Amino acid sequence: MTEIIQVKDLSYKYEEDAPFWTLDKVSFHVKQGEWLSIIGHNGSGKSTTVRLIDGLLEANQGEIYISGDLLTPDNVWEKRRQIGMVFQNPDNQFVGATVEDDVAFGLENQGIPLEEMRERVQEALELVGMSEFKTKEPARLSGGQKQRVAIAGVVALRPAIMILDEATSMLDPEGRLELIKVVQRIKEKYKITVLSITHDLDEVALSDRVIVMKKGQIESISSPGQLFLRSDLNQLGLEAPFTVQLAEKMRQAGLALPSGYFTEEELEEEVWELISKM
Incomplete structure (x- = not known):
């Protein structure tokens, strides 16, 4: 699968004399048609990363490639046409x-x-x-x-990449889920690459991969299933998904569930299979 975004040794400071880098030598890639989520505490560098990719900020060090081309001041406007960005507060986008x-x-x-x-x-x-x-x-x-x-x-602009910068954070749980399903339909229809900054587990669960950022660096890159099984989720600002908590309680009650992450449908199938063998 072709890499539509490549980030190499990206570093950034908001103030030249700041004692710490907001981003410190960050490197990762995003494949064409992939859904990549980026999570982490406030100040970890998530939003700064996507603003650099969209050309809203210019890196102090490092390189960003969009569709194989190095992002430069000369082509930033051209590359922005390939990217659609949805922010946390939609009122700021209405004209x-x-x-x-x-x-x-x-x-x-x-x-x-x-x-x-x-x-x-x-x-x-x-x-x-x-x-x-x-x-x-x-x-x-x-x-x-x-x-x-x-x-x-x-969507009307037909971008190759859609960036969601905490786009669901101001909505209630039902509204978040509805919006995520809309994005999923759009992704499937137009084969758009989705890059999502989020704290929402339903949004993370739809991702192909998840980047965890911490203090301006990448702490880990994993699948959602691998992430959800971590014992330190609360330290990342996340709560273990309902199915993970429920499966663990079932194991403690003596049900021989295999280890691993399950969606609600998968957990239901596992439980029915175990019950049928009793």
Whole structure:
């Protein structure tokens, strides 16, 4: 699988005379079509990393490659067109008077022909379930609806990479889950690469790989299943998933469950199989 993002020995300070690096020689890659989550405590360097990838910040040291090309001040605007970014607070992204105006804004800036623009806006709004709100004012929408519109604005631009910077953190659990499912549908439909900064376990669970950052460095890279079995999850700002806690209680009660991480469906199948043998 082709690597669409490569980060090599990336280092960054917000202030030149700061005693510590915000990022300190960080290296990793993201494969085309992959969902990579980055987790860690506040100040660990997560958001700084994606802002450097999107060209919002310029690294002090190191290299970033997007689709095989070194990111430079000369090509940063071109490379940004390959990346769609959704932030924590969607209100900061709205510029249109109506939902459809807002989704069309980026397309207008790219000079997309009017008829194609209308088709893309409609398709994007349908994909996130917001087509019936296209004439509404963004300010009158709920938090989850606003994030759907923000994602629609990104999807309409057809980027190769979507970055979610704590995009679900201001939503309630139900809203977070709904939004994650929307992103999953978009990823599957357009084969978009997803890079997600998150603390949400449901979001992490959908990832192909997870990077744990600590004090500006990469502490580990693993699968979600490997991460969820760690005994120090609370120190990473995460709680063990419900299925991990439940499986452990079942083992303590004498049920011979195999070790490893299970989704809810997998755990249900394991339990039924054990019961059928009793």
